[in-house]
Amino acid sequence: MGKDLSRLPAVEKILQAIGTHEQLPRPVVLASVREEIADLRNNEEEIPPFEEVVQQIDRKLATLSRTRLVAVINGTGVLIHTNLGRSPLPNRSAERLTEIATSYNNLELDLNTGERGKRAGFLEHSLAHLCGAEAATTVNNCASALVLILRHFVRAGRHRVIISRSQLVEIGGGFRIPDILLASGATLHEIGTTNKTTLADYREAISEETAMILKVHQSNFFMGGFVENAQTTELSTLAREKGIPFCEDLGSGAVVNTEEFGPVEHEPTPAEIIDQGVDLVCFSGDKLLGGPQAGIIAGRSDLVAGIKKEPFYRALRCDKLILSMLEEVTTSYLKGNTDVPLLNMLATPMEALRERAEKIISSISELSAELTIGEGESRIGGGTMPKSAIPSITLDIKPEKMSLSAIAKRLRYGKKPVVGYTSDKLYRIDLRTVFTWQDDDLAEAIRAAFSPAT
Numbered sequence: 529m530g531k532d533l534s535r536l537p538a539v540e541k542i543l544q545a546i547g548t549h550e551q552l553p554r555p556v557v558l559a560s561v562r563e564e565i566a567d568l569r570n571n572e573e574e575i576p577p578f579e580e581v582v583q584q585i586d587r588k589l590a591t592l593s594r595t596r597l598v599a600v601i602n603g604t605g606v607l608i609h610t611n612l613g614r615s616p617l618p619n620r621s622a623e624r625l626t627e628i629a630t631s632y633n634n635l636e637l638d639l640n641t642g643e644r645g646k647r648a649g650f651l652e653h654s655l656a657h658l659c660g661a662e663a664a665t666t667v668n669n670c671a672s673a674l675v676l677i678l679r680h681f682v683r684a685g686r687h688r689v690i691i692s693r694s695q696l697v698e699i700g701g702g703f704r705i706p707d708i709l710l711a712s713g714a715t716l717h718e719i720g721t722t723n724k725t726t727l728a729d730y731r732e733a734i735s736e737e738t739a740m741i742l743k744v745h746q747s748n749f750f751m752g753g754f755v756e757n758a759q760t761t762e763l764s765t766l767a768r769e770k771g772i773p774f775c776e777d778l779g780s781g782a783v784v785n786t787e788e789f790g791p792v793e794h795e796p797t798p799a800e801i802i803d804q805g806v807d808l809v810c811f812s813g814d815k816l817l818g819g820p821q822a823g824i825i826a827g828r829s830d831l832v833a834g835i836k837k838e839p840f841y842r843a844l845r846c847d848k849l850i851l852s853m854l855e856e857v858t859t860s861y862l863k864g865n866t867d868v869p870l871l872n873m874l875a876t877p878m879e880a881l882r883e884r885a886e887k888i889i890s891s892i893s894e895l896s897a898e899l900t901i902g903e904g905e906s907r908i909g910g911g912t913m914p915k916s917a918i919p920s921i922t923l924d925i926k927p928e929k930m931s932l933s934a935i936a937k938r939l940r941y942g943k944k945p946v947v948g949y950t951s952d953k954l955y956r957i958d959l960r961t962v963f964t965w966q967d968d969d970l971a972e973a974i975r976a977a978f979s980p981a982t
């Protein structure tokens with residue numbers, strides 16, 4: 529093929545012509561440029577003019593830059609948004625994190641004796657209190673907590689895990705309870721029907737091969753109508769009678785009465801479930817608890833001790849950074865401090881949101897769009913409390929010259945990315961999930977999205 533390779537631009541020339549791409553290290557930029565030149569050499573097409581090549585590389589580098597972890601303004605109204613990093617942490621946890629992260633610490637040193645100490649001893653003690661449990665420990669996330677619990681109880685000859693058909697759920701992101709069971713070496717022993725599983729179903733299922741009874745909180749869906757499930761208290765009595773461990777995966781793990789914070793239902797707390805006689809519970813650190821990503825296991829001290837001896841425990845344990853933040857969150861709750869971003873957002877009254885909306889709108893003038901105050905619904909999200917629909921206030925944008933997807937893109941591409949949602953031919957930003965201290969940035973982002981310069 530007669531391709532004119534003399535038109536192939538030199539690396540140096542391109543490097544001088546492209547934008548700054550501040551966030552990208554030079555070796556990364558260099559590799560991208562070389563890759564592009566190699567593509568131009570090897571593909572079938574003619575080599576485009578120099579400016580076009582530069583533009584193409586700039587676009588690629590900008591795309592790459594946007595994959596870097598940055599703070600995002602959450603206008604979706606979803607409080608625990610998995611794509612947006614789930615729960616934001618309280619400032620004081622971040623301060624603790626900085627303190628522990630940037631110096632040495634007593635992670636495994638007992639300051640009382642000067643000898644080797646128990647890792648996360650204080651945290652485990654506090655968590656046990658918070659859950660009304662004999663003992664507690666932590667791992668990377670709730671998924672690994674569940675795997676660890678399963679692996680602890682599943683043995684050759686005792687491998688069947690009893691679970692109701694109504695709880696064979698998919699949590700999200702391909703996390704399916706039956707798959708987790710199988711991957712943990714368990715045999716699924718499903719009982720009952722989708723809508724009805726009785727105590728007798730459990731009783732009949734128990735055999736010498738039963739490793740444990742598992743309950744899974746139906747986090748992200750709910751059933752109505754002809755629905756019946758064996759009571760947890762009855763089940764724990766049965767389990768104890770038969771000497772079978774009984775565990776519950778709670779998923780979100782609220783440690784406060786959620787209904788006292790906003791118009792949402794009561795989410796069962798670990799303490800309530802343990803009080804009903806369940807041997808072990810597990811739940812996430814970064815859902816309703818409002819802490820860092822972690823999986824918390826709480827319950828009988830002999831079982832928690834056994835789990836901590838599992839070889840896999842060592843592979844799944846939390847690092848000092850997570851431990852420092854979780855310790856802060858846990859002790860705060862124990863001190864009665866519920867000043868947690870998630871709970872504050874849930875509790876924010878409509879009037880306060882409306883005032884903020886008015887302020888933001890009055891600070892923006894001459895927009896080539898209609899900007900009005902709307903009423904929407906926030907959700908808890910994160911695969912929890914699917915019934916929740918919390919009245920909220922939105923900024924509704926109706927662009928004059930742009931499509932809704934174009935405005936969405938401009939807001940995402942901004943210096944401080946904003947993510948809202950589209951509905952009823954409007955681009956909407958729910959203020960419940962926007963921090964008050966972000967209001968000025970939000971106003972600036974909206975202005976910038978409509979300014980011709982961007």
Ligand SMILES: *Cc1c(COP(=O)(O)O)cnc(C)c1O
Pocket residue numbers: 669670671672699703744745746747777778779780811812813822823910911
């Ligand atoms: C969210 C959830 C999980 C997974 O929790 P991670 O902390 O994300 O691993 C497991 N089980 C239930 C019931 C959940 O809701």
